[in-house]
Amino acid sequence: MGQFRPPVEATELPGVFRYGELLLTRNLTPGRRVYGERLFSQDDVEYREWVPERSKLAAYLKKGGRFFPFLPSSHVLYLGASTGTTSSHVSDLVPEGRVYCVEISPRSFRDLVGVCEGRPNMVPIMGDATRADDLAFLVERVDLVYQDVAQKNQALIFSRAMRRFSARWGMLAVKSRSEDVAREPGEVFQESSGLLRREGFRIAEVMRLEPYERDHAMIVVERV
Ligand SMILES: C[S@@+](CC[C@H](N)C(=O)[O-])C[C@H]1O[C@@H](n2cnc3c(N)ncnc32)[C@H](O)[C@@H]1O
Structure with a gap:
């Protein structure tokens, strides 16, 4: 699992987070990937990269x-x-x-x-x-x-x-x-x-x- 240094930030949209250019959602099933997306954690919360080329x-x-x-x-x-x-x-x-x-x-x-x-x-x-x-x-x-x-x-x-x-x-x-x-x-x-x-x-x-x-x-x- 990757580790962030700069913070994951909430966006104005409920449930959508941002890290730099990446969009993320909070992983309901920590440790599990669905389509090879990257996982990131911060403050004991895990996030999944949300890939615009795939979704x-x-x-x-x-x-x-x-x-x-x-x-x-x-x-x-x-x-x-x-x-x-x-x-x-x-x-x-x-x-x-x-x-x-x-x-x-x-x-x-x-x-x-x-x-x-x-x-x-x-x-x-x-x-x-x-x-x-x-x-x-x-x-x-x-x-x-x-x-x-x-x-x-x-x-x-x-x-x-x-x-x-x-x-x-x-x-x-x-x-x-x-x-x-x-x-x-x-x-x-x-x-x-x-x-x-x-x-x-x-x-x-x-x-x-x-x-x-x-x-x-x-x-x-x-x-x-
Ligand atoms: C472009 S893919 C969907 C990708 C998916 N929405 C995603 O972003 O993860 C289109 C899907 O629609 C399904 N599909 C096509 N016609 C359908 C129908 N009449 N009822 C239910 N599913 C259908 C296809 O089998 C295919 O899996």
């Missing part, structure tokens, strides 16, 4: 994104959890809350289950984000939907989940090439935002994620 949520923060509706007690529905890279950081952010992690691929799900094992606030769900009704019996209250499914119709899937679970806040990572490889990414992001606006959401922010992720944007919405 679009960290990329959003590095790009200056400031709509960050995670509170320690938040309940988050995470669609497209894959092997748990970003959702493990979300788990660090909501120690008194819950992260329902939905993943469709059995292979990724196996790794995800391993990550969830040490984290009591992480609930792995093997399921399909496009079938929100099927998830409902496993999911209680949802304050926030975070979606990163990299498949077609991302905005529509997201909007349906937001409504089904009456979430106030939502964060949608859009991969333009999953909608249409040939189209200009900016057009795809505009179209996704337009759909969400028509569905009755306020668009709080649209943030492109280059250079951390090519042809991706994070769209943050609030239900009004």
